Amino acid sequence: MPELPEVETIRMGLEKRLQGRTIVGVEGAGGRLVRHNPQGMLDLLAHLRDAQITEVARRGKFMWLRFADQDEAFVIHLGMSGQVRLHQSLLPGQVSLAKHEHLRLTLDDGATVSFVDPRTFGHLTISEVFTDEIGREVPTLAAALAPDPLEVEDRRRFLAPLKNSSRFVKTMLLDQRVVSGIGNIYADEALFRAGVHGERRGNALSRKVLLGILDSAAEVMGEAVKVGGTSFDALYVDTEGNPGYFSRRLFVYGREGEACANCGNQIQRTVLQSRSHFFCPTCQVRPRKKRLQ
DNA sequence: ACCGTGGCCTGACAGC
């Protein structure tokens, strides 16, 4: 579930408490979460044990820890239901891993970091890093990822694939190889703010309109980071267990039948590639339909 | 190369 703002909220929470710390204890349950590791859970634990954390980094929805004297990063992807929780110390009765707790790290200050994921769509992976075309060190696991709109100021960098394709613009916003970090919530919010329907084709939109969509995406995600992201339920909470407060500032997502804040007409929901698409039918003009024979 | 669908999983919620 978490998109860029939620992952960034968690990254900041981790950075505050993990940077400079050394991992003194590791406990892992294995299973689906480590499916991308060729060497499995034991190798992952071996990389983490006694490692000193130097950095907590993020691109799009991927997050990773870097360590002193290691070329490998510990990559965390939360999928739909992944959580990372910090505790000052081990609570009584917390000795063994809880249900859906797949990995637990103990730090040299006694704090613990737990990775929880009921649906196991997320993954935890050790991956080597390389230096990408904009000079950032990123894990090879995330090599196909485009940069995200909050790390690249010049949004023209994202234009070419959008402008040259006849795919739906919403589909491309969700394509992490085109621009990363945007998921279903923020795609709909960015399109609403830009006044563009998600079923417009990329090559049917002007560069100006496309840049406007990218600006809106950066703007809405930046605002969401400031209030800790979007929580609809207890599935998304930050590292301290607190929800984010951006759901009250969503204009269209999850608001089918409610009045559009801009024009007062009813927000509609449609399905695009098996996923909900929320939009205002008057503020976001649909593409012209081909005349049926 | 694209679109649409279904699958991966569990839990929450609505309606009966």
Next chain:
DNA sequence: TGCTGTCAGGCCACGG
């Protein structure tokens, strides 16, 4: 208070 169906913030693999 069940039960059953539907849905979910991500992503990937099919088939057409």
